Amino acid sequence: MTPGADGVRIDCAGPVATVTLCRPDVLNAQTPAMWHAVRDFSRDLPGDVRVVVVRGEGRAFSAGLDLAVAGATGPGSFTELATLPEAACADRIAEFQDAFTWLHRPDVISVAAVQGHAIGAGFQLALACDLRILADDARLSMAEVTLGLVPDLAGTKRLVDLVGYARALELCVTGRRMDAVEADRIGLATLVVPRAELDDAVRDLTAGLLAHPRDAVVEIKALLAGAAGRSPAEQLRAEREAQTRRLRDLAGLGE
Known part of the structure; x- marks a missing residue:
């Protein structure tokens, strides 16, 4: 287990890694250090x-960006980012995005366990998971x-992929909150359970x-993750190629 000095605790137990945001006193508000x-x-x-399971300690998943940090003058603050040359600012944001996009990687399945608030960066962290x-x-x-900003932590495409352009636009430009029932109805939730049953689920x-x-799981994830970008004929070809690899591997003929 890695201690949570930066507000994150990481526990690896065999094939399962758990990433826990552990700043419950501020509803797991996120910082560049995290x-x-x-x-x-x-x-x-x-x-x-x-x-990989991603979760938040205490009563919230994550209330979003820690405005006390972002509004200060140190590293990662809005002030610092705004004064960087445009390319340097974009490069810094790319570093932040890396904390989210790795959850898309093909060799793992990521699961967000969400209770309470998942706001802004917290919502985007949940969206980053499969x-x-x-x-x-x-x-x-x-x-x-609501801060005059845009979602920039890999959440926009994931949201459009899940709920469609019109719904994603409405959610992003109003900043309104939705409950678990609505999230389930529009396709954001894999499962909704009573709070007391979250860990068991x-x-x-x-x-x-x-x-x-x-x-087999890795091949299936790749087939599904890439389906939206392929034509029907391309998807059929991808299925054939994946199945050929599986058959050869099961027959002991793989490389």
């Missing part, structure tokens, strides 16, 4: 990890517009994700 810690962990992810289990007290919002889903051969 993003760097998560990014650094992702670069050294143990090879046997198949499932699957989302919401407690019935979850409240989600893309709130960046995560364990059950994780067990299901680990129940079958890793190589």
